[in-house]
Structure formats: C-alpha cells, structure tokens
Amino acid sequence: MTAMATRIPQEFIDEVTSKTNIVDVISKYVQLKKSGKNLFGLCPFHEERTPSFSVAEDKQIFHCFSCGRGGNVYKFIMEMENKTFPEAVIEVAQMGNISVPDQYEASNTQYQNSDSQTLLKMYADAAKLYSHILTKTENGTPAMKYLKNRELSDDLIQTFGIGYAPNNNNLLLQFFKDRDINEDILRKSGLFAENQEGELFDRFRDRVMIPITDESGNIIAFSGRILDKAASTAKYMNSPETEIFNKGKTLFNLNNAKKEIREKGNVILFEGFMDVISAYKAGVTNGVASMGTSLTDQQLYVLSRLTDKINVCYDGDDPGVEATYRALTQLTDERFTYGVISIPDKKDPDEYIRSEGFEKFQNLANNGVQTPIAFILNYFKRNYNLNNEHDQLEFLNQSLHEIVKLQSPVEIDMYVGKVADEMHVSKEAINKELDALRRQIKIQELANNYKDVQQKAVAAVTSTVKxxxxxxxxxxxxxxxxxxxxxEVRINLKGEGFKFVHQNYQRIFDALLSYVEQDDIDDDEINVSDFMNVLDNDDKNLLAELEMMNMPDEYNDQEIDDYINNIKNSDLETQLAEINEQLKKAAMVGDNKLQMELVKQLVDVRRILSN
Known part of the structure; x- marks a missing residue:
C-alpha cells in the first residue's frame, strides 16, 4: 500500500468529515432507496438478491445485515477500494472537491510487500510507459496515426490512458528489472510470456494498449490491439487473469461510466472496447463492455447496484445480430429490464458514429431503444420465408413462445397484431394459439411447484433455527x-468498575472511555462515525451493527439494572450449566455420593442467583 508523505492531522480529517455526507459517497457505488428512517441497497461486498445493506444518514454510518460489514465513510472506501485510512481520507476529500494540501498526498514512489499492491503499481507504471511511448516518441507515430484515423482526440487518448507497446521483446522486462522487481512477481504479473527455455519476454508487442481498470479506477489489465493487419495473430489480446484481474468480475469502462449509468438510469452494453471509447467520444458515456461473450452473474450483480436497465448495442452486421440474440437469451436476470439499440446499415457503433456523426448516435442511443421482443420477432423473420407454410408455422411457434413471456396486456395485444399482420391471419386465431400455449405452461408450472413444495416441507422438518x-x-x-x-449510563458503569464478559464488547467500551476523555470531544453526544476512526475493522463492524439495532429513544433504569445483573451473574449461570452436565454424568454411572454433592452445589448457586 502507498505510504503517506506526511501524517494527516486530525483537523483535516475533521474538516473532511464535517463536509461529507456518507450517502453521497456510497451512492457512487450503490443504488440506495429510502425505506423507513434509513436507505437500503444491494451490498457491494457480497452477492445478494434482497437489499440488506443499510445507510443511516443521521449517524453517518453503514451496515450490512447479511455479511456484517459496517463503519463510517472512510471504512467504506477502505473496504471498497483496498485503501489505507489516510488514502481513504484523501479519496473522500477529493470526491467532495475539498482541496488536499500537497504534503498529505499519497506517495507512490515505493513498492510495498503485498503482491497485489505491487502488481497494481506495476500496471500503473506500465501504462505510463506505454502512454509516454505513444505520445512522446517516434516509436509511437504509427500507433498515433491509427488512433487519429479513428478520430480519437488527444483528450480521449488521455482519458482512457491509451498507449503503445513497441515491437520489442524486452522493453518492459528491462524496465521492471531496473526497478528490482523479482522474477516471481514478473511471472505472476501477466505482463510477460515465456519461451521454451523458460526465459521471459514482453507479452504485448506492436499493439495499441488500452488499460482495463477496476471499479475504483486502478489499472488491472490491458487489451492490446494489433497494428499490423497482415500479422497472423489475434486482432485483440487481453491480459491473462492474475491476483488483481478476474475477467468474470470486470467490466471495461465501469469506473468512468458509473456516474452516468446512475443518472441516466441505464447502462449500454457494447461488444468491443473501441465501441465504448467511440461512444464516449460521441457523448454517450454510460457504456461498458464485458471481457467475454456474455455477462457473468458477478458482472450483473455489480450493474444491479447501479441500475435496473441494460441496453444491448452490438454490431449491426449478421454476426452482431446473432450475438445480440444470444445475449438476450442469456440475459434472464429478473432484476433488470432489457432493450436493444440496433445499428443501421450493418455498421458497428464506431463506423456509425464516424459516418453519421455524434448527434445521430446520441439520438439512437437515447430514443432508438427497441424492446427485446421487437428485436427477437425481427430476428426470427430474417430466418424464415413467410411465403412458405412450414416456415410460417415455425415463425408463429417461436414468436408465441416469446410473446407468452410478456406481462402487459397492451404489449401482448400489440405484438399479437404484428404477428397477425406478418402472417395475414386474424388476431383471434393467434390469441387461441396463445391461450393453448399458456395452458401447457401452467400444467408444467403446477408439476414443478408440487416438487418445490414437497422439497421445502422436508427442509422445514429437518432444519432448526437457533x-x-x-x-x-x-x-x-x-x-x-x-x-x-x-x-450517565457510561459514567455509572465506569464508577462501578464494570466489565463485559465478551472481549469485543469490552474493547469497544474501553475505547469509548478513552475517546470521551479527549479535550475536544463533547461527552454528552458521541459522534459515532468519528468514534469509529479509533476502532479496528472488526470492532467497527460490531459498532455499526449495534447502532443499526431497532432501539427506543430512551432507556429505563430497571432495564439497565437487569442487563448489569445478567452480565454479572453470567459466571454463576455458567456454573449452573456445568453442574447440571456433571449431574447427568454422575446419574449415568450411578455415583450417588457425587450426585448428592452436586445437588448441594446446585442449591447454593441458585440461592446466590436468586438474591
């Protein structure tokens, strides 16, 4: 992890805390909705279908009721972006446009022990080197010419950190060897391949280099586009998976796009990285691309925290239409609604933008979204000759299996009308076929439901909830x-020299007593978010969980006395349990003398407890 140039003083932390609303920060990562007093969303730290991640704006804390993570705004950024506390303070300050004095900036001059941190630093340095070669050296001239031919401006090249890896086997290898990076890390990095003799060489050569970032903007991989079209190698080459790069979790451009995704209420899924960049150039900045042919559950989960609408915008040629159909058949996640942006004239998005201009593409992206069913019916129509009776019946059968999935009566009527017109038959005839199909599906559902009910009944009998x-x-x-x-509760407990039984509660209590002794702390009203800064991660999680409990506004004295007595008597209750256990064993072996002694102990302990 990066070291800080100067220790950040408490005054600066206090300033950032006072000017920051945790809801604004977390909303950049999670789609939050008000529910009662707090806001809820899908937890960014684990996969879930029902929102259990809660943000309390009044206390400036978050807590997930499912995975147990919790804390203040700095803890959220530390967990989300794998940062140290000082780095999180700076990140939060920058998010709120609070000026950060130079001496507090993170220093990036040192590699650290952690392999993941070293790899992140290596990828950042490699990106800078490739960028320098592209923009500042003669070696980069052919690559720059290629990018200019694709109408990419200097600003766009800088925004996406695009660079060039020259046709040199060991340029990057020597670069890192000069920085004393050991061979084990070089092999783990994914930046190098090896020959038959086991010698390393640069994986990317003579390629335009597009950095791939994680959701926080850290460079974790590259996609290299070959310049020599005649070369007998893949047009695009992506980094292999490493400790920091998992292609099933990564979406290209998500870091740049997430603000716009939230504001527009949808994400556009493109086929290629250059399509995303071209769309961004045209002012359509809510686009991402996956690393493979279809979205994984993990990628869908990341998107579900930002939006509930996915629009597919693949190439308009035949392979692109086939890919769009495949994508729609795979996108069955009920958390989303889906749309299709079809590129006219069999063009890809980049070609369309360059031939038709920014405004037309923006209009297409914003106003030309088809429903999946409209696209699918057109797709089926392409594959059949509707003058042929056999093809007509096949088209009808496939169309009905799509229309039956629709919920809206208006939508069903509209598409029944379209199919009726295509086939020159009445809507009544199509609706009869649709009713027959619904009955078949209902019978199948009833059979499946019966199996589910039986399985759940068995599970209910065998499970016990503690x-x-x-x-x-x-x-x-x-x-x-x-x-x-x-x-007053705090002072009373301190005066009695009270101790909690479990160490985690005692640790928080001890930290609380130390915290309120500071000169500038208002003892009457604890700022829970600020107090969290003095706790370790596990205790922050626990404190957030306690603060999110559904508690009344006031306590009563009897209640406090009962809690204290329960805790003080816990040793006696433990003794009771142990004596009862020993009694069972004595009875089993028939040791009457021991049983008599144990009964006497039992009576004594119960008497003390009752007093």
Whole structure:
C-alpha cells in the first residue's frame, strides 16, 4: 500500500468529515432507496438478491445485515477500494472537491510487500510507459496515426490512458528489472510470456494498449490491439487473469461510466472496447463492455447496484445480430429490464458514429431503444420465408413462445397484431394459439411447484433455527448501546468498575472511555462515525451493527439494572450449566455420593442467583 508523505492531522480529517455526507459517497457505488428512517441497497461486498445493506444518514454510518460489514465513510472506501485510512481520507476529500494540501498526498514512489499492491503499481507504471511511448516518441507515430484515423482526440487518448507497446521483446522486462522487481512477481504479473527455455519476454508487442481498470479506477489489465493487419495473430489480446484481474468480475469502462449509468438510469452494453471509447467520444458515456461473450452473474450483480436497465448495442452486421440474440437469451436476470439499440446499415457503433456523426448516435442511443421482443420477432423473420407454410408455422411457434413471456396486456395485444399482420391471419386465431400455449405452461408450472413444495416441507422438518444471541450477549449488546448514547449510563458503569464478559464488547467500551476523555470531544453526544476512526475493522463492524439495532429513544433504569445483573451473574449461570452436565454424568454411572454433592452445589448457586 502507498505510504503517506506526511501524517494527516486530525483537523483535516475533521474538516473532511464535517463536509461529507456518507450517502453521497456510497451512492457512487450503490443504488440506495429510502425505506423507513434509513436507505437500503444491494451490498457491494457480497452477492445478494434482497437489499440488506443499510445507510443511516443521521449517524453517518453503514451496515450490512447479511455479511456484517459496517463503519463510517472512510471504512467504506477502505473496504471498497483496498485503501489505507489516510488514502481513504484523501479519496473522500477529493470526491467532495475539498482541496488536499500537497504534503498529505499519497506517495507512490515505493513498492510495498503485498503482491497485489505491487502488481497494481506495476500496471500503473506500465501504462505510463506505454502512454509516454505513444505520445512522446517516434516509436509511437504509427500507433498515433491509427488512433487519429479513428478520430480519437488527444483528450480521449488521455482519458482512457491509451498507449503503445513497441515491437520489442524486452522493453518492459528491462524496465521492471531496473526497478528490482523479482522474477516471481514478473511471472505472476501477466505482463510477460515465456519461451521454451523458460526465459521471459514482453507479452504485448506492436499493439495499441488500452488499460482495463477496476471499479475504483486502478489499472488491472490491458487489451492490446494489433497494428499490423497482415500479422497472423489475434486482432485483440487481453491480459491473462492474475491476483488483481478476474475477467468474470470486470467490466471495461465501469469506473468512468458509473456516474452516468446512475443518472441516466441505464447502462449500454457494447461488444468491443473501441465501441465504448467511440461512444464516449460521441457523448454517450454510460457504456461498458464485458471481457467475454456474455455477462457473468458477478458482472450483473455489480450493474444491479447501479441500475435496473441494460441496453444491448452490438454490431449491426449478421454476426452482431446473432450475438445480440444470444445475449438476450442469456440475459434472464429478473432484476433488470432489457432493450436493444440496433445499428443501421450493418455498421458497428464506431463506423456509425464516424459516418453519421455524434448527434445521430446520441439520438439512437437515447430514443432508438427497441424492446427485446421487437428485436427477437425481427430476428426470427430474417430466418424464415413467410411465403412458405412450414416456415410460417415455425415463425408463429417461436414468436408465441416469446410473446407468452410478456406481462402487459397492451404489449401482448400489440405484438399479437404484428404477428397477425406478418402472417395475414386474424388476431383471434393467434390469441387461441396463445391461450393453448399458456395452458401447457401452467400444467408444467403446477408439476414443478408440487416438487418445490414437497422439497421445502422436508427442509422445514429437518432444519432448526437457533437464536442468534443468548441472554448474556443480548444484555451486553443493549447495555453497550445505551452506554454509547447516554453519558450517565457510561459514567455509572465506569464508577462501578464494570466489565463485559465478551472481549469485543469490552474493547469497544474501553475505547469509548478513552475517546470521551479527549479535550475536544463533547461527552454528552458521541459522534459515532468519528468514534469509529479509533476502532479496528472488526470492532467497527460490531459498532455499526449495534447502532443499526431497532432501539427506543430512551432507556429505563430497571432495564439497565437487569442487563448489569445478567452480565454479572453470567459466571454463576455458567456454573449452573456445568453442574447440571456433571449431574447427568454422575446419574449415568450411578455415583450417588457425587450426585448428592452436586445437588448441594446446585442449591447454593441458585440461592446466590436468586438474591
């Protein structure tokens, strides 16, 4: 991880905290919706279908009820972007346009021990080198000419960090060897291949280099586009998977596009990286591309945090239309609605933008979105001769299997009308066929539902749900909550020399007592978000969980006394459980003398407890 040039003073952290709303920061990563007092969304740290990730704007904290992660705005950025606390403070400051003094900026001059951090640094350095070669050396002239022919401006080249890897076997290899990067890391990096003798050489040669970033903007891979069209090698070459690059999780341009995706309410899925860049050039900046032929569950999950609408914009030629149809048959995730942006004249998006101009493409992207069913019916029509009876029936059968999936009566009526017109038959005849198909599907669903009900009944009988917390831990949780939020509870516990049984609750309580002793802290009203900065990660998670409990506004004294007694008597209750266990064993072996002694102990412990 990067080291800081100068330690960030508390005053600057306080300034950033006071000027930052956690909701604004988290909204850049998660689609949040108000529910009751808090905001909820899909957790960015694990996959889930039902939102359990909660943000409390009044307390400036977040907590996931499912995976247990929680904390303040800095903890969110640390977890989300794998940053240190000082780096997270700077990141949050920059998000809020708060000027960061130069001496607090992260210093990137040192490689660190962590392999992942070293690889991130290597990819950042490789991107700078490729960019320098493209823009500042004669070696880059042919690549620059290619990019200018594709009408990419200097600003666009800079925005996407595009560079050039010259036709040299060991330029990058020597670059990193001069920086004392060991061979094991060089092999892990994915930047090099090896020959039959096991010697490393540069993987990318004579290619325009397009950096691939993660959601936070860190460069984690490259896609290299060959310049020599006659070369007998793949037009595009992507980095292999590494510790930092998983192609199933990565979406090209997501970092640049996510703000626009949220604002426009949809994402455009392109086939190639150059299509994304060309669309960006044309002012359509909510585009991404996947690393493979179809979106993975992980990629869909990332997108579901930002939007619920995916528009597919592939090439308009025959292979592109086939790819669009395949994509629509695979995009069945019910969290999304889908659309298709069809490029006219069998062009790809880049060709269309260059021939028709920015405005026409913007209009197509914003106003030319077809429904999937409209695209699919046209796709079927391409494959059949509707003057032939056999083809007519096949077209009808396939069309009905798509129309039956629709929910809207208006939409169903509209597409039944289109198919009726295509086949020169009445809508009534098509609707009869549709009703017959619905009955078939209903019978199949009933059979499947019966199996599901039986399986669930068996599962219900065999599963037993244990309560999450016993009486002792519930008492500790509630007592600590009141101690954080009411100074008199805190002072009372401190005066008694009170101790929690579980170390995690005691750690937070000790940290709380130290925190309120600081000169500039208002003891009457703890700022939970600020208090979190002095806790370690696990304790931040626990504190966020406690603060998100559904608690009344006030406590009563009897309740506090009960919690204290439950905790103080927990040793006695443990003794009771142990004595009962020993009694069972004594009874099993028939040891009457031991049983008598244990019963006496049991009576003594119960008497103390009752007092």
């Amino acid at each position: 309560p999450k917390y016993n009486r002792l831990e519930k008492s500790e949780r509630y007592l600590l909550y009141w101690a954080i939020n009411f100074p």
